[in-house]
Amino acid sequence: MEFKDYYQILGVADTASQEEIKRAYRQLALKYHPDVSKEAKADARFKEVSEAYEALGDKEKRVAYDRLLQSGYHQGDDFQPPPDWQTQTGFGDSGFSDEGRVDFSDFFSSIFGGGFKAESSRRRQNFYGSDNPAAADIYAEIILQLVDAYKGGEKRIAYQSPEVQQNGQVIMKKYTIDVSIPAGVVDGQHLRLKGLGREHGRSGEKGHLYLEIHIAPHPLYVLNGKNVTRKLPVTPWEAALGSTIDTSTLGGKVKLTIPPGSQSGTKLRLKGQGLPGNPAGDQFVILQLVNPVTLDQATEKLYHQLAEVSRFNPRALQEEA
């Protein structure tokens, strides 16, 4: 596996004080937190930074890590933990259960064992031992294309569930399930699949599997709940004279009436043409006036005529002021 230079990841010198390391971590965490950041690959960067801080923010772990670094490893080098690592440092794979564990790299686990994060682990404490049957529910996420959310339809999902073998060993058994996605699901919505959760400790009843829907961004439509919005290019004369033009919606082509005197930015509504439901969402269309970049002779002549005849001055108000 690859050796990771945690100092490099946090952008600090290996002589940095604990205080400096904490400060560097906090700055990077704010920058890359996936709930806040729009940076590319924020999620991966945040994990990397958290892992680096988990190693260097703890004095004992840092001392152990520094010993590895001093033995000549660099970022990206091939790495195997020394054979006597665990007895010398007290770190190593300690066989923690997976519950509440954060997703650290193999490199981290190989030197420090199960990646328990002090703050994160607090979150789940006592929860799985709870008497409440909802504790046996499982949550998973699926990503849908916008058209699939609109139309609904069959979706095949892969799923694994722990199963006790005859010899008492627990294995993860893999399944595929065909589920029929209802038309008009929205981003963040949950679908319940009864009885596919884990077994509840006390009652032995099975919990449910919840699928959280995520709708992938669409190149044309911007989604907001059940409403979708798109921009629609129109010619200056279509906007000035008003016109009826063909435009696409999630459900297919429709005729859209543009009122005379429309502007760039004019917002029109196609009622009920968003995601289906009760009530269905709407589709909004934002007009954008586009001028021809080159003019053929006939068009150019007409524009000249227009310039002579028209008394329209869009700057009139500005000049008065």
Add this chain to the structure above:
Amino acid sequence: MSNHFTKEVEQVSHYSIVQVCTVSAVEKSFVVELVQHGVVDPEGGNTEPDQWLFTQTQVSLCKRAANLHYDLQVNIPGVGLALQLLDELEQLRAKVKLLEYPLK
């Protein structure tokens, strides 16, 4: 149970506080605090927590609140403020995407 099968789904419209806790991996007391600070406003917010009903939007709000609180050590009022600003930012970004040139 064979390795491949078809399963009926049910649409979920409201969530109990226990479900919110499972989704967000937090303790009940954390969700109660979010509600007390007005970060989320479930239906029946004046009754006992076990009676509260959360919408799907409120569940994702709780999840994000938990991430901000535990990952970045933002306190609860700060979480409320951050979520409000992030929501505004998201709406503005969507608007900009629709208004900006060149056309795609």
